[in-house]
Amino acid sequence: MSSTANPNRSNNLPGFDPMMGQLEVLESGIAMFHGFANVAFAYGRGEMIVVDTSSRLMGAMAVRAIREVSDEPFAFLIYTHGHGDHAFGTEAFIADALTRGHARPKIWAHEDVAGRFKRYALTRGWQSHINRLQFGGAFATDGLFEEKSFSYPDLVYRDEQFLDLVGEPVELHHGMGETDDATWLWMPTRRLAMVGDLIVSSMPNTGNPNKVQRYTLEWAETLEAIAKLAPRYILPGHGPAYRGEELCVEVLRETARALRIIHDEVVRRLNAGEWPVDIVEAGISIPADLAAKPYLRPIYGCVPFVVRDVIRRYAGWWSGEPSQMFPATRKDHGSDIMALCGRQAILERARTLKDSGQLKRALAIAEIALNANSSDTEAITLNAEILEAMAASERSFIARNFFAGAARQLRDRTK
Ligand SMILES: [Zn+2]
Structure with a gap:
């Protein structure tokens, strides 16, 4: 997801996250603040890592919640991707560190986050406009996509990066999905994955009507790679955490399966010579057993948007209707x-x-x-x-x- 949420308008997404605004301790040393976007953190070893910094509006709220659990310095702030609801609350974390006399935390992110911020600045008027509409006017988007909103990463990586939290290994992995700049974290000794918006308690938001290309096939591949590690916890970018290996692996595998079914059907039709307009009208769907999964409800993204994403990935802008070439x-x-x-x-x-x-x-x-x-x-x-x-x-x-x-x-x- 993108942009800065007002928690009072979260009822726009009924049943989306019953813990909105609360802090949840998942196990000793791991907790998550449920904002509109979640802020996950590991603590208790003398310093902390924080995964995502929430939004311009909710960064300070996230810091206050974290400070009820721990007063350790932030070693690293890690962005799962550069969307406004995940990476625009950083100033509140830096201000907190400086007020306490801690060192300024270092920000880790995938190397493509900086390019995203530059694109936002270039298209700031458009970004404000579409996000105001997408979130039903619940956001103050004025000035949100200007340079002053961005806290650029201090440290970047390309494929994977191995960190150490006072003796506990933490892995950063790149995998494309909702964005090209996505990172998912793996804490191997806990078998815990912090996955950002790769999982959001809904049919994935691939194929957003007003936004740049997303990555349906790579999304499925990334989820399958995480499933292979048999996580005991998944901490998503939005919505409740998943606990227990059986459920975690199911959510990852079944979400990947849904994306692959849609992807493969669009590709089959393209290869058969169908035009984009034919494929849209075909009304592609997922099997009933997948459609019934609570984590694949079409409450944020939906199947027709995924279809569009796959078409756009492989085809041009023309619908295939002759009247629409020069309409x-x-x-x-x-x-x-x-x-x-x-x-x-x-x-x-x-x-x-x-x-x-x-x-x-x-x-x-x-x-x-x-x-x-x-x-x-x-x-x-x-x-x-x-x-x-x-x-x-x-x-x-x-x-x-x-x-x-x-x-x-x-x-x-x-x-
Ligand atoms: Zn998001």
Whole structure:
């Protein structure tokens, strides 16, 4: 996930993390602060490692929670990836260290985190815009993606890095998934994995509609590599921890299996000469036994987004529809359809479809009227109503917020 969460709006994700805002001790020397993004840490040996620093808003809250358990110096702050909800709370940790007269903690991360921060600065307006929409306006995104928000790593690695926490080995491993800059930690003597957003109590968020390429196949491979180690604990980037080897291995293997099924089906269809638009319309799904897993609910990411991610990884931007190579403007196309059918018939048809619950089809028709005349208040209101109905029935937090946000923008135009 990305950006800075307001914990009071966490009910946007029902059932996502019942321990939100609390500190959980998993076993002696290992604990996790449940923020919107989790902050895991190892302590009790004279100094601490902290995995992720939470967000601009919640970094100080995470520090306060950690300080209730330990007053040891932070040896290392380790980013699982460079998203704002995981790596933007660092200043609070550094300030705490300096206030206590401790040395400034060193930040470890994968070598590609710095490139991510540079891209955020380059596209800061876009990042603010899409994250405000994705998280339903729950975030203060103003100025969030500017250089002053970033605490760059002091130390970087490429494939793996072996650290020592006062005699306890800690391994950093690179594996692509939600991001290209991801790190998962392995503490071999405890058989404990801290995996960042590779596991988030939902169908993985690969194929986010507004964000850069994600890595469905590599995601599956990384989860399989962690499963081979037979962890006793998984500490995820969001949501509850998993305990016990049997459950940990199941979550890793089954999530990987779901991703592979979607990936392989898209690739099979591409190889058979299907166009992206055909593959999207095919309605690819995962088997019922996987869909029923609580950790694969489509509450954040969802299967259609994964399908898009795989298409984008291997194909170009063209949908395969000839009209879309050099498309007519939506205004011209809308006007043509309106001239053929008449405005009243279009609005009537959209309303009938909406009333019978066929919301996707209703929206497709209602959009034609709006495209033809963007100040048609009846069309604006009808589009908003359909989008609100779609938001109300949508399980994916991301899609739900985009529908609700689009409806809100339309409603604002009629005020
Ligand atoms: Zn996240």
